Amino acid sequence: NVISITNVRGYWRPLEGSNPFIGEVGKVCEGQECKIEIRCKKEYVRNAIKVIKKIHPYEEPLINIIPIINELFE
Template sequence: MNIQTKYVKLEIFIPETHFSQLRNALRAVGAGQSGNYDSCLAYSRVIGSWRPLEGASPYEGTIGELCEAPELKVEVRVELSRLEKTMAAIRAVHPYETPVIFTIPLMDENEA
């Protein structure tokens, strides 16, 4: 079976305070479009954990100390042709020095 990938799912971890900015940025580049709908995404509350190392400029936390804070995990489907613009839009509104963004290829539902 020859499976094509036309879409990816992005999982983006972001503070709740920046969710509206992220949602607007995603909409502006056409991420989350599905048929006659736009702004299609899901989000859930999670607890993030990290430890800033020497040389980091953390949005939150202290160098060398383990940190935890509430975040939102935002999931959105993006057409591959829009991925580069989508990643740039996310980085433009994301407060973290190194945003956590997972990119997961999706099987084209027409090929299954």
């Protein structure tokens, strides 16, 4: 299991009906964010998503699940 954390500048627009943690509905916002990349076994993915959603301060965290297929290139 591996984790990487990178500081990034993020941009977002809270949509109508949302309750933004930062920013105003309908306006493009920007701010310093941490991009967290986690590499784990397939059987741990669901639990990792639960933990992210539990601790993430925003309404809806951006989560991308990217399968690693390194074994195809050995």
